[in-house]
Amino acid sequence: MIAKELYERYIGLRLLHDLNGADGKLLLKKGTVLTESNLKRLNIRVEELDKAVRQPFDCDHPSKLISEAANEIQAIFDKFKKDKEAIYEVETTVLPTVEFLAQQEELSVLLEGLQHKDNYTYRHNIGVAIVAAMLAKWLDFPEHERRLITLGGLLHDIGKLQISEHLLLKPGALSEDEYNSIKNHALYGYNILKKDTMYENVVCLMALEHHEREDGSGYPDKKTAKDIHPFSKIIAIADVFHAMTSHRVYRSGQALYTVLQHLRDEGFGRMEPTYVATFIQKLMELAVGQVVELSNGMVGKIAFVSPANPLHPLVQIQDDLVDLSKTKLHITRLVAND
Template sequence: MRKIATSQLEPGMILGAPIVSNDSMIELLSKGTKLSKRHIALISQMSIEDVYILDHAEELDESVEMDLTDLANRAHTEGKPFDADKLQKALDEIETHVYEPATRSAVNANMAVHVLTGEGNVPIDVKHEEALLDTKKVIENIKDDGELDLDRIRRNVEETLPDMIRNNDVLMRLNQLKASDDYTFHHSLRVSILASMIGKWLGYSEPEILELAEAGLLFDMGKLHIPEFLLQKPGQVTPDEFELIKKHAQFGYSILLKTRGVSNNIKYAALHHHERMDGSGYPLRLRENQIHDFAKVIMVCDVFDALISDRPYKKAISPIMAAEYLSWTSGKLFDSKVCYVLIKKLSEFYLGKTVKLTNGDVGKIVFIEENYPTRPIVQVGEKFVNLIKERSINVETLM
């Protein structure tokens, strides 16, 4: 296995380590992926500078071991706080868990949804600042005492949910949110909004949408056990660092397992949100119907928001390109129905938008073919660029 610059990537090369989105630590392309032109375009758009490539297929069988001593030494060298004993205790605890099969949620896709629509057009984090600050405080308290006050989380979600889902233009809603230094909480809030919207579009009942919103806020809390310097590391993490980061799904499940009143839907959303439909995910390598319904929604929201969010060491990609990534991984990595409803609903708000294309042209979306919602026709001056035919061109920015 060797590390090469992104500029040297060629179709047909095989990844020797996962492509992970910086900060959010989401596996976008798994180890062993045979790279295509689309893969390489995605990697380039995200400003990833280098990746690991396999020279021989048999290298896929090589396992990666975590070394906490080495990690502690690196943390000490960089002057970063790292409590190895506390982390080892958390690792020991999740090793004792027996992971039972998920209890599936019963969802009627044709069920009418009766949820308050809210009023006005005030951003959620302005209108509900007190509730969101309280939610953030509850989650931060887990670091100190290891306990989660679910009742406070639930009260705050019940207050904010009607305004989360009242407008189908979810991109407008996400863009309204002010930037936050606390990426993990801000990301969870955005996932909660996206998941609630998808639940609404899929016909979930009101109690299920409330529960899905709670799951969106709590699914990533296992990162509280991951050393901060790893979550903030610029560039791609090493394979052994990623092995530790992958434990956060089990850490989150462990915290929720000890919290009274947490439903199986929320527990399994946390445990399964990095599983993938083809079995390439983690931590349990589950496939298709083995993965909980809530997790199928959360994983799509998690990836989509990570892709469209700017971070200090990661360039955001456009919502249209993020939707295209979901489109060509739908059914393989992500649930087809969840991807379809998100992509379809997003496309309803693209028409008339000004965009910048990856070839530098700026124009306006004038037509969207129903079967190709991520490949619009863009008018640039007097000419029309049909992205269905011009496959090498993508929408770089929605303006």
């Protein structure tokens, strides 16, 4: 029997492979969602259970994994239009990849593999899910809640299935009517998930609320901080971060420093400030050792990130340490490490 403290981490996971006992007898079929009840009955080593719910990945090629995941979720969403059961393939084919990539906590995953302009609409779902999973972990959400948040990230924009592709991919500025049409995707997504899936309400809420803001300036319902689910607040931060850093056909992504500055400003009133502060701090910590270019054109490496002022770290330039918090300099861009 699996000890309770061990099996709790598997509740809600879906088997990627058949699970057999030591005698070769089938215990649970591929695709089964693990529950407290069926886990209690299992007489199997944790190692065997882990193999049945985890998928091996090539961690040397995160960009390839991200592209494959974007293509997979596009195929699933296309199938979903005719077969509503297809949506659950997200859990078996895409979610494990995203969870793996989030566990790596690699800045290069976020700033290289996720920024590519190809297939942006579906790559955005992957990007938001990875960023949301990382932030949920940094905020110490329990594992089963992190899994729901990651799933919510993958499905948060499903309402765009009811928006014309021409409008979604339109280069340049949108008219007011076009923008209002696109804004409907949040409500569309909620209705799709409530009507056509068996997902619990919190997953549906992440689709509905990811554009709501703490001060009531968001949409579709102008909810304020007390009425927005905490999971939706995480998706909102991940959504803004990925959208701003990503390259599009008609524009380049914005610099990491610029995006984090924007999020910091948003944290004062529009987004959950403690979540934003944690996100900025942890992301900048991932950048330690990263080569950066400063606003004066000089190049150095981030040496230390202060919790008091993470956007202005210590940067090593040759033999000198420059404290950006004591200068007017700032980071303009990250430079690919050799």
